[in-house]
Amino acid sequence: MVVVTSSTLAIEASGLRKAFGDTQAVAGVDLAVRAGSVYGILGPNGAGKTTTVRMLATLLRPDAGEARVLGHDIVEEADEVRSVVSLTGQLASVDEDLTGQENLILIGRLLGFRRKEAKARAAELLRAFDLVEAAGRLVKNYSGGMRRRLDIAASIVVAPRLMFLDEPTTGLDPRSRNQVWDIVRTLVADGTTVLLCTQYLDEADQLAEGIAVIDHGKVIAEGTPAQLKASVGSGALHVRLLDPEQRPLAEQALSQALDVGVHREPDPAALSVACARPERAAEALAELSRVGVGVAGFSLGQPSLDEVFLALTGHPAEETDASEELGPGEEAA
Amino acid sequence: MSTAPARARTAREDQALHAALSVRERPSRASGLSACLTFGWRGMLKIKHVPEQLVDVTITPVLFVLMFTYIFGGAIAGSTGEYLEYLLPGIMVMSVLFTTVYSGVALNTDVTKGVVDRFRSLPIPRSAPLVGAVLGDSVRYVLGAVVVIAVGLAIGFRPDGGVVGVVAAVALVVVFAFGLAWVFTTLGLLLRTPNAVMNAGFMGIFPLTFLSNVFVDPETLPGWLETVVEINPISHLVTASRGLMGGSATGGDIAFVLASAAVLAAVFAPLTVRLYRSR
Numbered sequence: 312m313v314v315v316t317s318s319t320l321a322i323e324a325s326g327l328r329k330a331f332g333d334t335q336a337v338a339g340v341d342l343a344v345r346a347g348s349v350y351g352i353l354g355p356n357g358a359g360k361t362t363t364v365r366m367l368a369t370l371l372r373p374d375a376g377e378a379r380v381l382g383h384d385i386v387e388e389a390d391e392v393r394s395v396v397s398l399t400g401q402l403a404s405v406d407e408d409l410t411g412q413e414n415l416i417l418i419g420r421l422l423g424f425r426r427k428e429a430k431a432r433a434a435e436l437l438r439a440f441d442l443v444e445a446a447g448r449l450v451k452n453y454s455g456g457m458r459r460r461l462d463i464a465a466s467i468v469v470a471p472r473l474m475f476l477d478e479p480t481t482g483l484d485p486r487s488r489n490q491v492w493d494i495v496r497t498l499v500a501d502g503t504t505v506l507l508c509t510q511y512l513d514e515a516d517q518l519a520e521g522i523a524v525i526d527h528g529k530v531i532a533e534g535t536p537a538q539l540k541a542s543v544g545s546g547a548l549h550v551r552l553l554d555p556e557q558r559p560l561a562e563q564a565l566s567q568a569l570d571v572g573v574h575r576e577p578d579p580a581a582l583s584v585a586c587a588r589p590e591r592a593a594e595a596l597a598e599l600s601r602v603g604v605g606v607a608g609f610s611l612g613q614p615s616l617d618e619v620f621l622a623l624t625g626h627p628a629e630e631t632d633a634s635e636e637l638g639p640g641e642e643a644a
Numbered sequence: 645m646s647t648a649p650a651r652a653r654t655a656r657e658d659q660a661l662h663a664a665l666s667v668r669e670r671p672s673r674a675s676g677l678s679a680c681l682t683f684g685w686r687g688m689l690k691i692k693h694v695p696e697q698l699v700d701v702t703i704t705p706v707l708f709v710l711m712f713t714y715i716f717g718g719a720i721a722g723s724t725g726e727y728l729e730y731l732l733p734g735i736m737v738m739s740v741l742f743t744t745v746y747s748g749v750a751l752n753t754d755v756t757k758g759v760v761d762r763f764r765s766l767p768i769p770r771s772a773p774l775v776g777a778v779l780g781d782s783v784r785y786v787l788g789a790v791v792v793i794a795v796g797l798a799i800g801f802r803p804d805g806g807v808v809g810v811v812a813a814v815a816l817v818v819v820f821a822f823g824l825a826w827v828f829t830t831l832g833l834l835l836r837t838p839n840a841v842m843n844a845g846f847m848g849i850f851p852l853t854f855l856s857n858v859f860v861d862p863e864t865l866p867g868w869l870e871t872v873v874e875i876n877p878i879s880h881l882v883t884a885s886r887g888l889m890g891g892s893a894t895g896g897d898i899a900f901v902l903a904s905a906a907v908l909a910a911v912f913a914p915l916t917v918r919l920y921r922s923r
C-alpha cells in the first residue's frame with residue numbers, strides 16, 4: 312500500500328468555504344493534489360472553481376476551512392505560498408497597454424531580477440512561446456491565443472513549483488488549445504504541479520491525473536478521468552453541423568437512428584447523443600446524410616461535461632442555481 | 645510549420661520551452677522600493693503607449709486658456725496679458741487635478757482586467773503597485789502642468805516669479821495631486837467599471853474646480869458663494885500657485901495646501917490599501 316504523506320501532496324485542503332453576501336460560492340471543498348501531477352477541477356459556470364483557486368493562491372481569505380499549499384498554510388504563511396506558486400487567472404492577467412516584452416520584463420523586475428537579467432529572461436520566454444514577432448506589439452492587439460501564451464509565460468518567469476491555471480483554453484481555437492496543452496505537459500514533465508480549472512471533461516481527460524467535479528461549491532465526484540467516464544456510462548457521438556438551422560432535422564434523424572434522446576450542446580451547430588458502439592455511430596451518420604443534413608465534423612468520444620453532470624447529479628450543468636443568480640448582463644462577461 | 649500543421653508546436657519550440665523552464669531559482673526578492681519604482685516605470689510606459697489619455701485631460705484646460713484669454717480676458721481684467729497672470733496658474737491647477745482622476749480610472753482598469761490578481765500573487769509588498777502607480781502618475785501630473793504653461797508662454801504669459809516661481813508652483817500642485825489621487829484610487833476600487841470611475845471623478849472635481857477662484861475673484865461673488873470658494877482647498881492651491889508664479893507667495897496658503905494634501909493622503913491612502921488587500 313502506498314502511504315500518501317503530506318510531503319507528497321502539493322495541495323491539501325479541507326472544508327474550504329467562501330460566501331459573497333448570500334451566495335455560498337464555495338461550500339466545503341476538500342482537495343488532495345499529488346505533487347508533480349495535473350489535477351483538474353471540473354465544473355460549470357458559477358460552480359466555484361475560480362473562488363477555490365483564488366483562496367488557494369492567497370488572493371481571497373477563506374471564511375472557514377484550511378489548506379496547505381506545498382506545505383505552507385494559505386492564511387498564516389501566505390507570503391511563503393506566494394513565493395512558490397504562480398497564477399494564470401481566468402481573465403488573461405497581462406497589461407494590455409504594454410507590449411508583450413514589457414509585460415515579461417515587468418514581472419521579471421518585480422520578482423527581483425536585475426534589468427539586464429529580466430530582459431534576457433523575457434527574450435528567452437518570447438522564443439519559447441512563439442511570440443518573438445509580436446514582442447514589440449501592444450498586448451491589446453494580440454489574439455486570444457497569443458494573449459494566453461503570454462499570460463502563461465508571465466507565470467513562469469521563474470518556473471513555479473505549483474501553478475494555478477484557471478480555464479486556460481476557454482475561447483481558444485483548436486490549434487491554440489493544443490499549444491496550451493503542450494505547454495502544460497512540458498511544465499509538468501519538468502516537475503511543476505498544475506491545478507487546472509476547466510469546463511471541459513475533454514481537457515481534464517487530456518491533461519489531468521485526477522479530477523474533482525464541483526457543483527454549487529461542493530465536490531460531487533472525484534477520481535481519475537477513466538473512473539469518471541466509467542461512472543457516466545457510455546461514450547457519445549458528437550456532431551457539428553454545417554448549418555445550425557438544420558439542427559432540429561438532425562436531432563430527429565439521430566434520435567430515430569439510435570433510439571435515445573439527443574442532447575443540444577451550447578454551440579448552436581452541435582449535438583451529442585449517447586452511443587457506445589462505433590458501428591451504431593456510423594449508421595447514425597449515414598442517416599444524417601440520407602436526410603440531407605450537412606455535417607462539418609463528428610467525433611465519437613467522451614461524454615461532455617453536460618452528460619457527466621446529468622449522470623452525476625440528475626440535472627444538466629446549465630440549470631444550477633448559481634448560473635440563475637447571474638444577471639442577464641453578467642452572464643456574457 | 646508546413647509539414648505538420650496539426651502539431652502546433654515545433655520540436656525547437658519545445659526545446660526552447662524546456663530551456664526556459666530550467667530557471668527555477670528565484671532571485672533574491674525585489675526590495676519594496678525597487679518594486680515601487682518598477683510600477684512607476686510601468687506608468688511611464690503607459691504614457692508612451694497611450695498618450696491619448698493625457699491629451700484627453702489636458703485638452704479642456706488648454707481650450708479654457710485660449711477661450712477665456714481671448715473672449716473674456718479683455719472684459720474681466722482689462723488686458724489679455726494681465727488676465728493671463730491671473731488665469732493661467734488656476735488653469736494649470738485644473739489641468740493637473742483632472743489628471744488625478746485617471747489614477748483611479750487606471751486602477752479600476754487593472755482590477756477589472758485581472759492584472760491586479762497577478763500582482764497580488766507575486767511576493768512583493770501589497771501596497772507597491774499602488775504607491776508605484778501614483779509615483780508614475782506624477783510624471784503625468786507634471787506633463788499636465790507643462791502643457792498648460794507652454795500654451796500660456798506661447799500667447800504672452802510672462803510670470804514675474806520667473807523659472808523658480810513656476811517650478812515651485814508646479815511642485816506644489818503635484819504634491820497636492822498626490823494627496824487628491826488617493827481619493828480617486830479609493831473610488832477606483834469601490835466602483836465597478838473604469839467609466840463609472842471617470843464619471844464620478846469628474847462629477848466631483850468639475851464643480852470643485854469651478855467653485856474656486858480659478859476663473860474669477862471671489863469678492864465679486866454673492867456672500868454665501870464667496871464663503872464656499874474661500875474654504876475650498878483648491879482656491880488656496882490656486883492662490884498659492886499664483887503667488888509663486890507672480891513672485892509674491894503667501895506662506896499661509898502654501899501651508900494650507902500642504903496640510904490638506906497630507907490629510908487627504910492620511911485618510912484615503914490607507915483606505916485604498918485596505919480595499920485593495922481585501923478584494
Ligand SMILES: Nc1ncnc2c1ncn2[C@@H]1O[C@H](COP(=O)(O)OP(=O)(O)OP(=O)(O)O)[C@@H](O)[C@H]1O
Pocket residue numbers: 331332334335336337354355356357358359360361362363401510633634636637
Ligand atoms: N467577487 C464576487 N462577489 C460576489 N459574488 C461572487 C464573486 N466572485 C464569485 N461570486 C459568485 O460566486 C459563485 C462562484 O463563482 P466562481 O467565479 O468561483 O465560479 P466559477 O466556477 O469560476 O465559474 P466560471 O466557469 O463562470 O468562471 C458565483 O455564483 C459567482 O456569482
Ligand SMILES: [Mg+2]
Pocket residue numbers: 360361362401477
Ligand atoms: Mg471561473
